Amino acid sequence: MSTITVRDAKIEDAARILEIYAYYVEYTVISFEWDVPSLEEFENRMRDIMKKYPYLVIEQDGKIEGYAYAHAFVGRAAYDWSSELTIYLDPNARKGGLGRRMYEELADRLKKMGILNLYACIGYPQVEDEYLTKNSAEFHAHLGFELVGTFHNCGYKFDRWYDMVWMEKIIGEPHAGQPAVKSYSEIKE
Numbered sequence: 001m002s003t004i005t006v007r008d009a010k011i012e013d014a015a016r017i018l019e020i021y022a023y024y025v026e027y028t029v030i031s032f033e034w035d036v037p038s039l040e041e042f043e044n045r046m047r048d049i050m051k052k053y054p055y056l057v058i059e060q061d062g063k064i065e066g067y068a069y070a071h072a073f074v075g076r077a078a079y080d081w082s083s084e085l086t087i088y089l090d091p092n093a094r095k096g097g098l099g100r101r102m103y104e105e106l107a108d109r110l111k112k113m114g115i116l117n118l119y120a121c122i123g124y125p126q127v128e129d130e131y132l133t134k135n136s137a138e139f140h141a142h143l144g145f146e147l148v149g150t151f152h153n154c155g156y157k158f159d160r161w162y163d164m165v166w167m168e169k170i171i172g173e174p175h176a177g178q179p180a181v182k183s184y185s186e187i188k189e
Contacts, residue, residue, distance in 0.1 A: 002061050004098070006105045008188075009055040009067060014043045016064045017057065020090050029123045029132040029162050030088075032155045052183045053083065054109045058102045065093035068102045070110055073119050080181045081174070082117040083110055103143055107171055114181040116172035120145060123155060124163040131158050137165055145169045 009017065022036045037045070049055050055069040066089035073082035085106065089099055107118060120140050125132040137147070145167035153161040 003059075004101065005059045006056055006102055007059070009046065009050075009057045009069075011043055011046060013057055013064060013067075014046055015039060017046075017067045018042045020064070020066065020088050023091055024088055027131070029125075029155065029157050029160075030136060032123060032157060032162075032164075034157065050184075054106055054184045056102055056106055056109075058089075058098050060093065060098070065090045066098050066102060068099075068106050070106060070115070070118075073117070081115060081172070081178060082119060083115045084119045084121060099139060100143065107169075109184065109187070111171050112182075112187040113184060114172070114179055116170065116174055116178075118145070118169040118171060120167045122165050122167060124150070124165045126161075126163060129160070131160070132162060137167065140167045140169075143169070 018037070018039055021031070021042070024031045025033050025036045046055060049069050049071050052072075053070040055067070057064045057067045059065065066087065068085065068087040070083040070085050073079050073084045085103070087099055087103060110118065120136075122136045122140065123132055124137055125134065128134060141147075146169070147165055148168045149166040151164045151166075154164050155162040
């Protein structure tokens with residue numbers, strides 16, 4: 001029986017996390033990014049996200065097999081109660097429940113921060129091909145996300161055009177006098 005642990009990422013994890021991400025940049029349209037960022041650039045991205053939001057890794061028997069994080073959904077104060085999520089698993093670790101486990105723990109932390117709405121921006125093929133399937137949208141739907149919008153032919157990679165969909169999951173109740181969202185460091189135990 002393997003040991004599975006979800007924990008906060010550390011900057012020292014960046015090389016392994018980038019290794020996972022590089023696959024998606026180089027071989028898929030799951031990331032619309034064309035070039036793999038440098039380790040330094042990736043570490044800076046992690047630091048920026050970690051200033052306010054959770055950035056998690058999942059380990060199986062001590063090896064990082066995936067990561068997930070939340071970040072600002074637009075970046076204006078009125079949107080503070082909403083957050084966009086990102087998740088990547090090692091391609092050999094998919095379909096084993098690790099993504100669900102990480103996303104559930106991420107959502108729990110965000111709810112404690114006061115986040116009410118979760119969003120996922122997902123590359124979506126008009127016709128599935130070797131670079132992109134509908135698996136990510138199906139994964140999110142399985143976790144309770146609902147489709148809220150489609151942008152047609154908005155991403156161009158590998159000499160093909162792809163759609164992008166937005167999916168949403170409500171995890172809190174909005175009301176007048178909504179308390180301010182706390183930073184992740186404020187709610188960590």
